[in-house]
Amino acid sequence: MALIRQRKLTKQQLRRIDKQQAQQQESIDGSLMDGVVMAHYGKQLEVQVTSLPTLIPERPEVVEGEPEPFWQAIELGDIWRCHVRTNLPMIATGDKVRWVADPNTGFGRIESVQPRTSLISRPDRYHKLKPVAANVDILAIVFAPLPAAAPNLIDRYLVVCHHADVKPLLVLNKADLLSIEDYAFTQALLDEYQNLGYETVLTAAPCPENILHGAQSEDQPKAQLGLSDLQQKIKDKLVIFAGQSGVGKSTLVNALLPDSEQSVNVISTNSKLGQHTTTTSRLLPFNRDDLTQGGIVDTPGIREYGIWHLTPDDIIAGFIELSALAADCQFRDCKHTHNSKGCALWEAVAEGRVLQRRVESLVTLQAEADTPTY
Numbered sequence: 141m142a143l144i145r146q147r148k149l150t151k152q153q154l155r156r157i158d159k160q161q162a163q164q165q166e167s168i169d170g171s172l173m174d175g176v177v178m179a180h181y182g183k184q185l186e187v188q189v190t191s192l193p194t195l196i197p198e199r200p201e202v203v204e205g206e207p208e209p210f211w212q213a214i215e216l217g218d219i220w221r222c223h224v225r226t227n228l229p230m231i232a233t234g235d236k237v238r239w240v241a242d243p244n245t246g247f248g249r250i251e252s253v254q255p256r257t258s259l260i261s262r263p264d265r266y267h268k269l270k271p272v273a274a275n276v277d278i279l280a281i282v283f284a285p286l287p288a289a290a291p292n293l294i295d296r297y298l299v300v301c302h303h304a305d306v307k308p309l310l311v312l313n314k315a316d317l318l319s320i321e322d323y324a325f326t327q328a329l330l331d332e333y334q335n336l337g338y339e340t341v342l343t344a345a346p347c348p349e350n351i352l353h354g355a356q357s358e359d360q361p362k363a364q365l366g367l368s369d370l371q372q373k374i375k376d377k378l379v380i381f382a383g384q385s386g387v388g389k390s391t392l393v394n395a396l397l398p399d400s401e402q403s404v405n406v407i408s409t410n411s412k413l414g415q416h417t418t419t420t421s422r423l424l425p426f427n428r429d430d431l432t433q434g435g436i437v438d439t440p441g442i443r444e445y446g447i448w449h450l451t452p453d454d455i456i457a458g459f460i461e462l463s464a465l466a467a468d469c470q471f472r473d474c475k476h477t478h479n480s481k482g483c484a485l486w487e488a489v490a491e492g493r494v495l496q497r498r499v500e501s502l503v504t505l506q507a508e509a510d511t512p513t514y
């Protein structure tokens with residue numbers, strides 16, 4: 141067996157090591173800068189520079205006759221491909237990070253993640269919960285007369301918002317297709333949600349199918365019905381659009397984004413690395429030069445949102461008018477179905493204090509959470 145000889149370091153050696161470590165730390169601290177995660181490619185991320193480091197690296201002199209070495213200057217607003225330091229928690233699009241950039245390689249490294257105001261997660265195909273978007277302010281729940289609005293789906297997204305700490309905004313799109321009867325029904329539905337304290341907006345997006353679009357010019361403002369209301373409500377906010385396929389999410393997103401952001405699949409500004417890659421999510425800013433003006437997080441995966449990773453208790457917490465009432469149910473494990481004995485929720489329905497539809501919706505979603513479909 142080999143003998144391991146332990147050698148005691150002299151005081152001087154220890155001092156030297158301490159000094160070296162302090163210098164290394166100082167050099168990392170000086171290189172650190174702020175950034176926002178704009179896109180996620182699994183192992184690599186795209187980060188936009190939002191502050192410059194205190195120590196700006198200088199471009200090396202080019203030796204005459206030698207080829208010019210690669211050098212990527214650090215400029216505000218540029219987007220860099222980054223790796224993540226080991227042992228950091230999972231990072232999502234929208235995360236605010238502290239990071240260092242290496243101009244010699246054109247790659248950055250994320251060193252830490254700033255505290256989040258909200259986090260939207262979804263299960264991946266192995267049923268592990270993955271963060272997809274951080275610091276989102278608003279989840280726009282889009283629905284339409286066609287495909288018909290399913291209130292149960294709205295309730296499902298409201299639960300998701302509650303748990304992600306994101307404010308929901310109910311957007312009824314394709315308002316141009318509403319007949320007079322439909323309009324009354326839809327307005328009543330929106331009123332119900334407004335009475336619960338949720339914000340709502342009615343929109344018609346500019347597109348060829350919009351029956352108001354292409355009408356006489358004086359009708360033109362009608363063709364973009366509600367779009368400015370929507371714009372006002374999401375001003376300076378980071379927003380995610382969710383809802384059934386075909387309700388007009390992409391059409392709305394395209395109408396809301398400036399021309400420069402229209403093309404999804406944007407290529408990294410660091411064009412040497414630019415290539416089309418599928419992202420899990422991407423932040424499309426309203427103003428590329430000022431991320432505080434908000435933007436839209438394009439997240440394909442959020443659209444059909446399962447909530448089976450939540451427990452029945454988590455789900456009732458997302459039904460804000462029902463959660464406190466449930467404490468008065470006769471049995472602690474009350475399932476709140478129509479025939480549950482002593483159910484305080486159904487008493488409240490009978491007295492007209494809460495909506496039957498919402499209680500039924502709760503029961504459906506709790507049953508779904510009890511029996512995950514995978």
Ligand SMILES: Nc1nc2c(ncn2[C@@H]2O[C@H](COP(=O)(O)OP(=O)(O)OP(=O)(O)O)[C@@H](O)[C@H]2O)c(=O)[nH]1
Nearest residue numbers: 313314344345347349350385386387388389390391
């Ligand atoms: N009449 C009318 N049609 C609309 C409106 N908004 C979108 N559409 C049309 O509805 C269809 C679906 O719109 P999309 O924007 O692709 O819907 P989506 O929600 O993004 O659908 P997925 O990408 O499948 O999730 C398209 O043909 C749009 O042109 C609207 O306000 N009124």
Ligand SMILES: [Zn+2]
Nearest residue numbers: 469474476483
């Ligand atoms: Zn009950």
